Amino acid sequence: MAHQINVFAQNQPGRLERLTEVLRDENINIRAITIAGADDYGVIKLLVDDPQKAQAALNEEGFSTFMKEVIAVVMDDRPGGLHDICRSLGEKGVNVEDAYGFVVKDRNTAILVVEVEKIPEAEGFIHDSGFEIMSDEELYSL
Amino acid sequence: MEFLTREEIEALQLERLREVLELCTRSPFYGKWFRDAAFDPSTVRSLEDIRRLPCMDKNTLRGEDPTAFLTVPEEDVVRMHSSSGTTGQATVIFHTAKDIEAWTELGARCMYMIGVRRRDVFQNMMGYGLFTGGLGFHYAAERLGAMVIPAGSGNSRRQIQIMRQFGTTVVHIIPSYALVLLEVFEEMGLNPRDDTRLRIAFIGAEPHTEGLRRRIEEYYGVDAFNSYGLSEMSGPGVAFECPAKEGMHVWEDSFLLEVLDPHTLEPVGEGEEGELVFTSLHREGMPLLRYRTRDLSSVLPGVCGCGRVHRRISRIKGRTDDMFIVKGVNIFPMQVEKVLLGVLGVGSNYQIVLDTMGVRDEMRVMVEVSGELWHGEVRELNRLRKSIVDELRQEILVTPLVELVEPGALPKGEGKAVRVVDKRDHARGG
Numbered sequence: 001m002a003h004q005i006n007v008f009a010q011n012q013p014g015r016l017e018r019l020t021e022v023l024r025d026e027n028i029n030i031r032a033i034t035i036a037g038a039d040d041y042g043v044i045k046l047l048v049d050d051p052q053k054a055q056a057a058l059n060e061e062g063f064s065t066f067m068k069e070v071i072a073v074v075m076d077d078r079p080g081g082l083h084d085i086c087r088s089l090g091e092k093g094v095n096v097e098d099a100y101g102f103v104v105k106d107r108n109t110a111i112l113v114v115e116v117e118k119i120p121e122a123e124g125f126i127h128d129s130g131f132e133i134m135s136d137e138e139l140y141s142l
Numbered sequence: 143m144e145f146l147t148r149e150e151i152e153a154l155q156l157e158r159l160r161e162v163l164e165l166c167t168r169s170p171f172y173g174k175w176f177r178d179a180a181f182d183p184s185t186v187r188s189l190e191d192i193r194r195l196p197c198m199d200k201n202t203l204r205g206e207d208p209t210a211f212l213t214v215p216e217e218d219v220v221r222m223h224s225s226s227g228t229t230g231q232a233t234v235i236f237h238t239a240k241d242i243e244a245w246t247e248l249g250a251r252c253m254y255m256i257g258v259r260r261r262d263v264f265q266n267m268m269g270y271g272l273f274t275g276g277l278g279f280h281y282a283a284e285r286l287g288a289m290v291i292p293a294g295s296g297n298s299r300r301q302i303q304i305m306r307q308f309g310t311t312v313v314h315i316i317p318s319y320a321l322v323l324l325e326v327f328e329e330m331g332l333n334p335r336d337d338t339r340l341r342i343a344f345i346g347a348e349p350h351t352e353g354l355r356r357r358i359e360e361y362y363g364v365d366a367f368n369s370y371g372l373s374e375m376s377g378p379g380v381a382f383e384c385p386a387k388e389g390m391h392v393w394e395d396s397f398l399l400e401v402l403d404p405h406t407l408e409p410v411g412e413g414e415e416g417e418l419v420f421t422s423l424h425r426e427g428m429p430l431l432r433y434r435t436r437d438l439s440s441v442l443p444g445v446c447g448c449g450r451v452h453r454r455i456s457r458i459k460g461r462t463d464d465m466f467i468v469k470g471v472n473i474f475p476m477q478v479e480k481v482l483l484g485v486l487g488v489g490s491n492y493q494i495v496l497d498t499m500g501v502r503d504e505m506r507v508m509v510e511v512s513g514e515l516w517h518g519e520v521r522e523l524n525r526l527r528k529s530i531v532d533e534l535r536q537e538i539l540v541t542p543l544v545e546l547v548e549p550g551a552l553p554k555g556e557g558k559a560v561r562v563v564d565k566r567d568h569a570r571g572g
Binding site for chain 2: 006008009010015036037040041042043059060062063064065066067068
């Protein structure tokens with residue numbers, strides 16, 4: 001499984017700027033970013049090349065963070081790729097709490113990041129359906 | 143003095159009351175105060191006779207040159223202190239050498255009662271200077287022979303370094319600052335339970351809940367004792383908890399306590415809540431008679447298990463001037479704090495902001511979300527906010543807006559925390 005950093009942030013101008021500044025200063029590369037918003041606050045989800053270092057730096061700057069386990073699945077970058085994964089999870093009754101994807105250009109592949117409740121079990125299903133799951137190392141060294 | 147019987151205390155109180163009233167006739171202010179009330183000190187036969195005098199309050203002090211209260215020549219004054227001025231213009235209290243001595247003795251009595259001894263190292267994290275929280279217990283601890291570290295307030299990392307370097311065993315700390323300091327321990331990768339030798343904390347200078355005391359005890363691994371005092375009654379040392387931790391004993395050999403209904407100024411019954419009103423029985427330079435503290439509390443019924451018959455007051459519920467009114471409902475910041483502790487399970491920095499929205503009052507409660515409060519999900523935060531709103535509505539009968547804010551977004555008090563900001567039109571004098 002891979003690790004994603006969830007950061008609590010108030011919905012205010014300049015917050016994202018401050019967060020990305022901290023990561024830049026620590027020389028941390030962001031693989032993917034997504035924001036789940038309520039109204040006046042939200043949770044910024046970050047996939048980075050060094051989660052431990054990134055979390056420590058954000059905590060030091062007073063951000064409220066949580067390290068979350070996620071599954072990063074390799075998809076073919078073609079029509080229907082996402083559907084295949086969703087079908088295999090759906091058939092097994094795995095509820096996807098949140099998901100986002102990004103494309104790795106030079107590899108001609110896409111990565112789907114999924115948040116589910118029972119990680120080891122879901123990983124098994126995905127694996128059995130013939131999909132490749134990225135390890136931390138593979139993901140961070142993209 | 144600690145273990146007098148009830149009869150002995152009351153006999154001593156009457157004797158000292160007569161002395162102090164006699165002393166007051168020498169001050170220009172009290173000369174007029176007595177004449178205006180047609181009060182003759184020589185006719186006092188019982189403690190109840192004090193009720194023939196009107197009460198004083200901060201405004202009485204502010205309305206006069208402070209020297210007008212002096213019963214001694216000005217050259218006998220060795221020190222002045224002034225109130226923290228949290229609620230307006232500061233008030234001044236003058237002390238003679240004898241007054242400082244009596245105050246020191248009272249402080250030492252408080253500290254000895256809960257087990258502070260010669261071998262202890264006492265780190266006093268209260269502001270020194272005009273504020274009485276610092277110097278009062280400083281001299282009291284020296285009197286006991288403990289080593290005093292006059293650390294003062296603020297500079298959290300250094301406080302922790304000092305604590306570890308000198309093996310601090312006892313601290314005197316403002317409760318909201320104790321929470322702030324916990325975060326700094328965490329940042330430094332330290333745990334006060336394992337990484338310090340702390341065993342006792344005195345917490346005072348601002349009202350706080352029982353829940354907050356328990357948190358402090360749990361996280362610091364200490365016994366925490368409530369302390370009560372006010373600069374007008376010299377400072378800390380007016381009342382203090384004994385090891386039973388069931389209310390604070392008012393040192394009645396030095397203070398005559400009345401608990402009055404704040405509106406009618408009639409005494410309330412035992413166990414009933416009212417405003418604490420004190421007469422200093424043992425201060426010569428600037429005695430105060432029937433001084434209204436604006437602090438709300440009640441006298442606990444029954445006798446304490448510790449054997450001391452000095453009456454006990456419950457923890458301070460709030461000050462009559464901390465109370466605010468929203469949509470016609472009286473609310474104390476302490477009620478909000480109690481709810482937050484209950485819902486969050488940990489102490490969290492918070493602030494109440496009152497504002498006018500159109501023609502209506504709006505109450506916003508801003509709560510800092512620390513890392514230990516959540517597991518990374520938005521819906522968790524939504525749930526948290528909803529339970530805070532629901533629980534607050536139950537407690538204060540008003541539905542507030544609750545804002546979750548990032549750690550550090552609210553001003554961090556190193557002195558008394560500012561819990562209520564009133565931006566409403568009438569608060570601006572409009």
